[in-house]
Amino acid sequence: MHHANHYYGHSHLLARYCGLDQAEPLRIRGYLQHGWNIGDGMAPDHDFVPGVPLFLWSERTRRRAWSFGRRQTYVVGAPWAYLLAMQPDGGQPREGTIWYPFHGWEGQRVTGDHGRLVDEIRAVEAGPVTVCLYWQEYRSTRVRRHYERAGFRVVCHGYRGGRWGDLDPRFLHRQLAELRRHHRVASNRLCSAVFYGILAGCAPAVYGDPMQLSGEQPIWGGQPRIRAQWAPLHGPQVDPVAAYELAVAELGADRLLPPAELRQLFRWPEPAGRPA
Incomplete structure (x- = not known):
C-alpha cells in the first residue's frame, strides 16, 4: 500500500x-x-x-x-x-534541552531567521542545548553553522524514507535515545517531536519564530488554530501534567x-x- x-x-x-x-x-x-x-x-x-x-x-x-x-x-x-x-525508560541521567527547529520537507523548503532563533533559544535555555535538524537542513552547511557557532550540539535522526526506498527502521530508536538524554524538548511549532518528547519524559516548550514553508497555506486553521486549541503547550514553560495528558490523548x-x-x-x- x-x-x-x-x-x-x-x-x-x-x-x-x-x-x-x-x-x-x-x-x-x-x-x-x-x-x-x-x-x-x-x-x-x-x-x-x-x-x-x-x-x-x-x-x-x-x-x-x-x-x-x-x-x-x-x-x-x-x-x-x-x-x-x-522499551521502558531505564532511568538514565538527563541534562539540558533538545530543540527541534521547524523544518521543510522534500516538497517544500522552510524560510526563517535561524540567527534570531538562536538568540531566542539562548535567552530561554539555561543548560546545554542539542539542536536536531531535519536531513535537508542538516545537509545545509549554512543552516547548520548557525547552531554550531552558538555552541549547540547539532544532530540529525536520519532520513525518514520515501517511495519504498531509503527506509530506516532505526529512526525512532535514535530519536528515543536522544530524547531520554534531555530534561526538556522544545520547538518553534507544536509538532510530533514535542508530543514524542513529552511521552518520553521531557518537559516541553513551544516558543520562538515559527518560520514559514514556501507556499504555506493555513490548512485546517493553521498556526492560529493550533495556538488557540493547544494553548497549554505554548510558552517557554508549561504545565507538565497538562502536557502529558494532551500527549497521551493525541498519540x-x-x-x-x-x-x-x-x-x-x-x-x-x-x-x-x-x-x-
Missing part, C-alpha cells in the same frame, strides 16, 4: 510488536497516520483511494476525520507509543491494541510457529 506507511520505520516497528520479521517492511492494508496534524491524520498532499481504511493515532484524530467525511477509520495508537511500551497512548488485533486490522499473518 502507500509508501508513507513505512516512514520513520513505522511498519518495521509495528511488525516487531506483532512478533513478525522486521527484515522487510510488511504491507499494511490501509493508510497509517505518519505524523501529528490538526486534520484527519493524513497528509493533505496525498491522494487516497476511497474505501481503504485509515489507521489513526487517537480518538481525537478519528473524530476530526469523521467531520471530514472519512468513515472507515480505526484508532490504533501512534507507533511511537508502541516503541515506548517495548493514542491509552489506545494501544494487542498484537493479535493489530495483525488482524493490517491483514498481517500470524508469527511463524503459531497456528493461523
